[in-house]
Amino acid sequence: xxxxxxxxxxxAILIFFVxxxxxxxxxxxxxxxxxxxxDISDKDVPVLVVNSTTDLYSLWKKAGLNGxxxxxxxxxxxxxxxxxxxxxxxxxxxxxxAGNIIDEYERALSYKNFLRVALEKNLARSIYYMLPQxxxxxxxxxxxxxxxxxxxxxQMGSKTVITNRLPPLKEPVILNIDAxxxxxxxxPNLVSDLKRSGLVVDFVTFCLSEDNPEVNxxxxxxxxxxxxxxxxxKGGVRKNG
Amino acid sequence: xxxxxxxxxxxxxxxxxxxxGFALRSYGLPSQPLSGDDTAVGISAINFIERGHLGPTMxxxxxxxxxxxxxxxxxxxxxxxxxxxxxxxxGTLSVPFVGLIAKRLFNHAGIAxxxxxxxxxxxxxxxxxxxxxxxxxxxxxxxxxxxxxxxYLDGQKPYLLILSGxxxxxxxxxxxxxxxxLITAYSVLLYKILRDSGFNRPEKSIKLLFVTSAIVVxxxxxYILTFIPWFQRGYSIPEWIFLQKAMxxxxxxxxxxxxxxxxxxxxxxxxxxxxxxxxxRAIYGKPTVLVGISNPFVWLLTxxxxxxxxxxxxxGRSFNHYFLFGLxxxxxxxxxxxxxxxxxxxxxxxxxxxxxxxxxxxxxATKNMGHRKTILSVYIFLVCIAGIPLYLLAVGKGFDNSYLxxxxxxxxxSNEVLERYRSGSEAYIDKPSYEW
Numbered sequence: 051x052x053x054x055x056x057x058x059x060x061x062a063i064l065i066f067f068v069x070x071x072x073x074x075x076x077x078x079x080x081x082x083x084x085x086x087x088x089d090i091s092d093k094d095v096p097v098l099v100v101n102s103t104t105d106l107y108s109l110w111k112k113a114g115l116n117g118x119x120x121x122x123x124x125x126x127x128x129x130x131x132x133x134x135x136x137x138x139x140x141x142x143x144x145x146x147x148a149g150n151i152i153d154e155y156e157r158a159l160s161y162k163n164f165l166r167v168a169l170e171k172n173l174a175r176s177i178y179y180m181l182p183q184x185x186x187x188x189x190x191x192x193x194x195x196x197x198x199x200x201x202x203x204x205q206m207g208s209k210t211v212i213t214n215r216l217p218p219l220k221e222p223v224i225l226n227i228d229a230x231x232x233x234x235x236x237x238p239n240l241v242s243d244l245k246r247s248g249l250v251v252d253f254v255t256f257c258l259s260e261d262n263p264e265v266n267x268x269x270x271x272x273x274x275x276x277x278x279x280x281x282x283x284k285g286g287v288r289k290n291g
Numbered sequence: 292x293x294x295x296x297x298x299x300x301x302x303x304x305x306x307x308x309x310x311x312g313f314a315l316r317s318y319g320l321p322s323q324p325l326s327g328d329d330t331a332v333g334i335s336a337i338n339f340i341e342r343g344h345l346g347p348t349m350x351x352x353x354x355x356x357x358x359x360x361x362x363x364x365x366x367x368x369x370x371x372x373x374x375x376x377x378x379x380x381x382g383t384l385s386v387p388f389v390g391l392i393a394k395r396l397f398n399h400a401g402i403a404x405x406x407x408x409x410x411x412x413x414x415x416x417x418x419x420x421x422x423x424x425x426x427x428x429x430x431x432x433x434x435x436x437x438x439x440x441x442x443y444l445d446g447q448k449p450y451l452l453i454l455s456g457x458x459x460x461x462x463x464x465x466x467x468x469x470x471x472x473l474i475t476a477y478s479v480l481l482y483k484i485l486r487d488s489g490f491n492r493p494e495k496s497i498k499l500l501f502v503t504s505a506i507v508v509x510x511x512x513x514y515i516l517t518f519i520p521w522f523q524r525g526y527s528i529p530e531w532i533f534l535q536k537a538m539x540x541x542x543x544x545x546x547x548x549x550x551x552x553x554x555x556x557x558x559x560x561x562x563x564x565x566x567x568x569x570x571x572r573a574i575y576g577k578p579t580v581l582v583g584i585s586n587p588f589v590w591l592l593t594x595x596x597x598x599x600x601x602x603x604x605x606x607g608r609s610f611n612h613y614f615l616f617g618l619x620x621x622x623x624x625x626x627x628x629x630x631x632x633x634x635x636x637x638x639x640x641x642x643x644x645x646x647x648x649x650x651x652x653x654x655x656a657t658k659n660m661g662h663r664k665t666i667l668s669v670y671i672f673l674v675c676i677a678g679i680p681l682y683l684l685a686v687g688k689g690f691d692n693s694y695l696x697x698x699x700x701x702x703x704x705s706n707e708v709l710e711r712y713r714s715g716s717e718a719y720i721d722k723p724s725y726e727w
Binding site for chain 2 (some may be wrong): 054056057059060063064066067070071074076077078079081082116117118136137138140146147148151152170172175176204206207208209
């Protein structure tokens with residue numbers, strides 16, 4: 051049978067397409083770094099209480115996370131951006147590279163931006179925010195996108211979702227509960243919601259946010275109660291930081 | 292023999308015009324201060340390749356610019372050459388492609404050389420060929436895609452259409468506007484196959500499969516592959532689709548990065564009706580304003596020339612005329628109906644076709660006139676005379692000339708705004724804050 055160059059070329063292009071999709075699929079999956087996985091209702095899931103947001107960031111970094119989905123329960127987004135001037139300076143001084151960019155972000159690390167820095171360092175590739183109900187309804191008046199159940203933002207390619215309920219994710223996630231969540235929340239209900247969520251996690255952190263002046267002593271006390279409730283359900287608490 | 296001589300003249304002519312284009316685009320480039328966009332492109336290139344992040348600038352556009360600028364920064368450093376050599380190169384190489392396509396469509400060296408000359412000296416195109424941003428990429432890759440598609444129609448060699456598909460893929464990976472040229476090329480190729488009575492059914496099917504593979508599947512594959520650094524952050528194909536939707540939303544609603552941008556010409560229906568301009572402020576070093584203003588002796592002839600091309604196409608039942616008209620119309624219409632500001636540099640996606648039409652109209656309409664050479668010489672002289680001050684403004688020399696200073700002053704930021712640029716607190720368009 052005579053070889054038809056058009057047919058052969060078509061087949062080659064289609065094979066190229068399929069191989070490219072497979073390559074991208076496996077590369078993306080392969081870039082994520084997971085730890086040991088636990089169902090959230092498992093009594094052995096590691097639970098840590100962390101003093102501040104910057105300590106939390108250090109913990110994630112030390113755990114070697116990469117390309118993960120983070121679920122953050124709290125009142126704030128912690129996404130304030132670095133000024134473009136700080137990065138422009140690097141270009142003008144011919145010092146622009148990935149390491150220096152991350153250094154600039156980490157130098158500016160605070161409660162205002164620790165989740166931004168986590169995105170920039172790619173500890174997280176996506177963040178799901180679970181806001182307390184009253185905060186979500188208050189903010190929703192300002193935000194224009196999304197439906198009544200969630201607001202989806204795209205943060206220059208890093209997907210973030212703002213919602214008032216736990217997302218039904220199948221992929222193992224990193225879960226953090228911030229003291230700011232407890233402005234008005236019901237601790238037992240929160241724990242039972244988590245128990246029912248079916249989430250798979252590496253570990254669960256409770257962050258006292260001592261570096262955040264917007265968080266008060268009552269909220270931190272409620273966080274400690276939640277951690278204890280969780281602990282009674284799950285096992286011992288290990289204090290960190 | 293006569294044909295060989297004509298080809299020789301054309302080759303020499305296109306070479307010289309390309310050299311002119313390069314000279315105009317590179318003159319004084321090392322001493323031109325960097326703009327905020329230039330540095331932002333450098334940061335974006337590093338962000339994308341080394342970290343898989345989009346932005347800080349123009350994150351809603353695909354990432355080929357980031358890839359190419361990163362490679363050039365590896366070779367030339369993060370100074371002027373590293374940031375700008377890609378734009379300089381593709382801006383220059385667009386010139387011979389205009390000539391080659393015009394020659395192929397009209398089989399007339401004079402028309403082809405004139406069209407290439409228009410692009411070589413166009414102030415707005417020169418302005419953006421001297422910047423790190425990717426606006427001149429769309430013209431280059433569209434032209435390359437169209438050129439190889441036309442060559443394929445002539446010779447039916449598969450590799451030519453594959454080259455066309457690669458060009459379109461790279462073009463779409465720089466800016467989505469290139470898809471309009473791709474749609475036009477694909478439509479023409481399909482039409483040619485379906486109308487060709489020389490093929491039997493199986494042969495037609497194979498040809499259709501090949502054209503679709505080369506002009507649709509291949510560009511899409513190349514486009515997705517340019518997101519490899521982003522995928523390396525751990526993302527999946529469904530998340531990539533979400534990203535495309537986010538980019539589309541931003542593109543549909545984008546109103547500029549700076550509050551002052553809205554003061555520049557941003558209505559596409561005026562591009563070929565009056566002189567239009569865009570200005571950039573270079574703030575790192577001696578404050579400089581780069582003002583790109585369209586050459587009225589060329590741009591303002593576009594609409595009548597396109598109508599003339601269409602008329603001649605109908606009159607002569609000429610595919611080539613229809614093709615040129617189609618490239619222009621299909622590329623222009625989406626901007627006319629868009630519901631957001633679109634600045635003058637976006638016209639680069641259709642400007643080459645506009646210039647081909649103007650060159651054709653000028654040469655063809657004067658074909659039977661007495662003193663034709665004089666008329667053409669006067670016209671080209673007017674184009675060049677208008678081009679001189681426009682060139683000086685485009686390369687940031689407006690303030691150095693007492694006649695041009697009032698024009699440059701119109702676009703100069705106030706000292707207060709300059710200070711805000713330097714301190715990083717220049718007012719951005721007020722969008723709801725999502726960063727609390």
